[in-house]
Every structure is written in C-alpha cells, then in structure tokens.
Amino acid sequence: MGIEIVSVETEIKSFLTPDALQRYSQWYCFDAIDSTNTFLYSKLDELKDRSVCVAHTQTAGRGRRGKPWISEPSKGLYLSVAFDKKQFSAPLEGFSCALGLSLIHALKPYSIPLTLKWPNDVWIDNAKCAGILVEIFSSFIIVGLGLNFLTPSKSYSNAIGLESYIENVVDQVPKITAQVLTELDKSVRLFAQEGFTPFVAEANHLNLLYNRPFTCLINNTEVEATSGVISADGTLIVYQINGEKRICYSGEVSLKL
Incomplete structure (x- = not known):
C-alpha cells in the first residue's frame, strides 16, 4: 500500500485557492531527494517567499536536534517551505509551536484526536504522526514538515499514520497537502504580524x-x-x-x- 501522485504539483495546486496559489509561486518536486530542507538551503540565492519543495521520499530526512526523519517512499508528506524573513515584524519566539498548530488545523476536518507535544510535534493518543524542523538563515526561514499518511512499516517506536482515521487516505494526499499549505500560510501571516500571542490559548488547550x-x-x-x-x-x-x-x-x- 502506497501513495501514487501523478504530477504532484498540479494535483496539489488544484486544491489551493487563487490567493494561496499566488503566494506559493515557486515549486520543486522530486520522486526522491536527500532532504527537502537541505535542497532549499542549496537554493537560498534563488528562492522566493514561500518556495515549496516536496518529495515522495527522502534519503537523509532530518528532524529536530539532528535526529533522522524516517521518510519511507510514498508513505508520508515530506515538504519544506522557505519564508522570507523580511515579513516578520514580531519576534520569532513560539514560531515552531504556532506551526505545529497549523498542522492540527489542516487535519481538523477529519476529527482526529490530535494534540501538540511541545514545541511542535503532532501526536495521536500516545504516538507521533507529524513533526516540524525550523532552520533560520540570514534571509529565509526554512520550515520542514513530515506527516505520516501511513504508519511506517518498520518498528519505529511511537510512530503512527492517518490510515485508521481517514478513509482511503492515499486518495486524499493532494487535498491534505493543500490543506497543510493553506493553514501554514494563514499561521505564518498571523504570526508575522502579531507573534505568538494569538496562538497561546489554543496551544495550551491542545497541550499533550x-x-x-x-x-x-x-x-x-x-x-x-x-x-x-x-x-x-x-x-x-x-x-x-x-x-x-x-x-x-x-x-x-x-x-x-
């Protein structure tokens, strides 16, 4: 069982609003890559605000604190977005936590019992289904997101997919990815102007x-x-x-x- 996406960019874009399409104007899509974050870093001089890199699999995916992110082929969302630092008038304290909430918002239509494990992991009950890596550079902030659509086949502790909560999840991949990008855009725009303040109450409501x-x-x-x-x-x-x-x-x- 796996995810097959024909022309991933086109399918995801079909679920984005015209406003979101205008903001996400630069795309890089791969069947396999070492790391979507690493790729965007290699393109720092060419990036636009909200440049997107998405892949079916990563051979050297990275999580927080240097830990590997398991990126089995076509079993998850492996996505990075670059945000121009000039748009942030507020301090960045709490930014990664706000991004974790954006993932929960994206999955809200599916009524999954999601919680936020500080600072930015998304859990279902006692297992992790998503994580975020934030890397800050001189001109851009690169945000990497990993979301398990299907539970990893190997016995990685505390990992879970969405297949038990979303019927035919493999058919929903472009739509869910677009929802993630839409909510990510909303959260970043709000955070850029107001900082973490608008997110605090919800973060604690969902606090694992x-x-x-x-x-x-x-x-x-x-x-x-x-x-x-x-x-x-x-x-x-x-x-x-x-x-x-x-x-x-x-x-x-x-x-x-």
Missing part, C-alpha cells in the same frame, strides 16, 4: 504535556516533571516533582508512556 509526567533537559540536566504549560513567549513552564518550576527554552522532551 499538561498533567502528564515527562522528562526534559534543562541546562544539560535531566528534569523529572509532572506537568508542562506553554508560556506566552513559547517556552515551556516545567512543573517538577518537587513542586519547583523551571523554564525549558528548547530541548528534548520525553513522555513517560
């Missing part, structure tokens, strides 16, 4: 770490936590077992499943 035990690294020290709350600046307020509060600015968070 609230009242859930987890561990995280703060100043290279593993911290045991009983709950986490997403703050107005996008950092994670960590409530420790001993009752103390700490702030996690970035790093790896591991749920105790």
